[in-house]
Amino acid sequence: MTEKKYILSLDQGTTSSRAIVFDHGGQIVATAQQEFPQILPAPGLVEHDPEVIWSSQLAVAREALSRASLEAANIAALGVTNQRETTILWDRNTGRPVANAVVWQSRVSAPICDRLRADGLEETFRSKTGLVLDAYFSGTKIKHLLDTIDGLRERAERGDILFGTVDTWLIWRLTGGKQHVTDYSNASRTLLFDIHSLDWDEELLRLMDVPRAMLPEVYPSSEVYGQTDPRWFGAPIPIAGDAGDQQAATFGQACFASGSVKNTYGTGCFMLMNTGCKPIPSKNNLLTTIGWGLGGEVTYCLEGSVFIAGAVVQWLRDGLGIIEESADVEKLAATVPDSGGVYFVPALVGLGAPHWDAYARGTILGITRGTTAAHIARAALESMAYQTRDLVVAMQRDADIRLTELKVDGGASVNDLLMQFQADLLDVTVRRPTVAETTALGAAYLAGLAVGYWQDTADISRNWALQQEFQPAISPEQRDALCRRWHNAVGRSLDWEEK
Numbered sequence: 001m002t003e004k005k006y007i008l009s010l011d012q013g014t015t016s017s018r019a020i021v022f023d024h025g026g027q028i029v030a031t032a033q034q035e036f037p038q039i040l041p042a043p044g045l046v047e048h049d050p051e052v053i054w055s056s057q058l059a060v061a062r063e064a065l066s067r068a069s070l071e072a073a074n075i076a077a078l079g080v081t082n083q084r085e086t087t088i089l090w091d092r093n094t095g096r097p098v099a100n101a102v103v104w105q106s107r108v109s110a111p112i113c114d115r116l117r118a119d120g121l122e123e124t125f126r127s128k129t130g131l132v133l134d135a136y137f138s139g140t141k142i143k144h145l146l147d148t149i150d151g152l153r154e155r156a157e158r159g160d161i162l163f164g165t166v167d168t169w170l171i172w173r174l175t176g177g178k179q180h181v182t183d184y185s186n187a188s189r190t191l192l193f194d195i196h197s198l199d200w201d202e203e204l205l206r207l208m209d210v211p212r213a214m215l216p217e218v219y220p221s222s223e224v225y226g227q228t229d230p231r232w233f234g235a236p237i238p239i240a241g242d243a244g245d246q247q248a249a250t251f252g253q254a255c256f257a258s259g260s261v262k263n264t265y266g267t268g269c270f271m272l273m274n275t276g277c278k279p280i281p282s283k284n285n286l287l288t289t290i291g292w293g294l295g296g297e298v299t300y301c302l303e304g305s306v307f308i309a310g311a312v313v314q315w316l317r318d319g320l321g322i323i324e325e326s327a328d329v330e331k332l333a334a335t336v337p338d339s340g341g342v343y344f345v346p347a348l349v350g351l352g353a354p355h356w357d358a359y360a361r362g363t364i365l366g367i368t369r370g371t372t373a374a375h376i377a378r379a380a381l382e383s384m385a386y387q388t389r390d391l392v393v394a395m396q397r398d399a400d401i402r403l404t405e406l407k408v409d410g411g412a413s414v415n416d417l418l419m420q421f422q423a424d425l426l427d428v429t430v431r432r433p434t435v436a437e438t439t440a441l442g443a444a445y446l447a448g449l450a451v452g453y454w455q456d457t458a459d460i461s462r463n464w465a466l467q468q469e470f471q472p473a474i475s476p477e478q479r480d481a482l483c484r485r486w487h488n489a490v491g492r493s494l495d496w497e498e499k
Contacts, residue, residue, distance in 0.1 A: 015314065030065075045107065048101040077450060079446055084185075084189045104136055105311075106141070110135040129190075138192075167182055195290050242443070247301070249442055251442035261405075268352070277297060285353055288301075330416070340370060347496075353391060
């Protein structure tokens with residue numbers, strides 16, 4: 001390693017593609033970001049154009065290098081992190097997608113899950129994958145595409161059609177079609193991967209009718225998978241890190257000790273607890289998932305997944321038009337002392353953990369003649385904290401560990417009003433690091449470890465630094481009253497859509 005070397009991290013998210021250059025201290029040298037369109041064919045359905053995912057990600061990678069005045073020769077390695085369960089199928093020979101990407105939020109495959117559940121297969125999937133049978137995950141999305149596009153399954157059986165989550169798609173493109181790979185963390189989100197044997201499971205593939213020939217090779221999260229094609233950056237760069245966004249954020253937060261917890265406030269809200277080298281089965285509707293594979297060992301996590309968090313702010317902006325920019329929401333919400341008794345359950349695409357109700361729909365309750373846009377904005381922000389508290393309660397029951405602090409990151413974590421309300425609801429200290437882009441940072445750390453840029457996780461832990469912490473400041477009686485009303489509101493949103 002020389003002082004001139006840096007790490008390039010590609011962070012492909014649900015609403016934007018981002019690229020960040022990091023230095024050895026884990027500090028941001030340059031960043032570039034580009035939003036891209038959401039395709040919404042029908043209520044509860046969400047798609048992306050895979051070509052736009054690729055072109056936007058390549059563009060911001062080049063832009064970040066340019067802003068840092070760096071070339072490929074200055075980059076020690078490249079790491080990839082991604083929106084996890086989003087499903088892309090493409091033709092191996094032409095490289096062209098056969099359909100739009102089916103986004104993790106999409107409920108299009110909910111009927112497939114209903115049928116599998118009715119056939120008594122929930123426990124079969126859960127015991128092998130650690131996941132619940134839900135349209136959230138990739139496997140049923142693959143099946144939906146194979147079932148509905150004429151001739152596609154036959155082409156897949158011949159090996160002409162490839163499947164990938166977004167990391168796989170990007171690495172395939174970055175390497176000029178040479179590498180069809182993923183890592184343990186992304187594979188563990190497909191409903192097709194046995195998290196105990198670390199391999200695609202033949203029984204699950206048969207139940208889903210998914211040909212193994214279309215699946216990528218699975219590797220640890222920190223390993224040199226290949227080199228970028230020289231045409232993209234002028235010279236090859238080793239691709240050496242790969243992890244799903246939430247696992248990457250957990251790694252970037254240096255949650256290396258068993259029992260440590262982080263929560264990411266992004267498009268969705270995702271809480272992960274490191275449970276060490278053994279998977280803990282959830283009895284409270286959480287997910288058991290792989291955190292990362294590193295140095296010949298696999299780290300497991302318990303996860304709570306909330307589908308709509310920061311995306312509710314986008315809806316306030318684009319759907320209701322009550323703010324012009326997402327950043328305006330805190331200022332608007334701060335113009336009122338509280339939500340005025342308004343509760344907003346943002347089940348815009350159903351509810352994730354701990355409810356797993358694909359048929360729930362959004363509700364705004366407690367509206368009176370005195371309700372203003374500010375009250376609705378505040379209730380929307382508070383919904384992220386309420387949903388997070390529900391995850392914490394379930395996680396503490398599963399792991400039999402009482403949370404003492406919560407590390408936070410993601411776009412909405414910069415919102416002081418929200419972070420204070422989160423501390424109030426949880427009755428624990430909420431800690432925000434100096435580098436909020438921990439998803440990209442985690443991918444950078446995994447890539448850097450693979451090429452010796454950082455020596456070990458202790459090297460990485462020394463980089464974590466506190467930016468601000470928030471202490472709880474309400475009474476237990478206030479907390480209980482707030483949460484009781486929240487659960488009443490959630491109860492009214494459940495099972496709303498007709499099956």
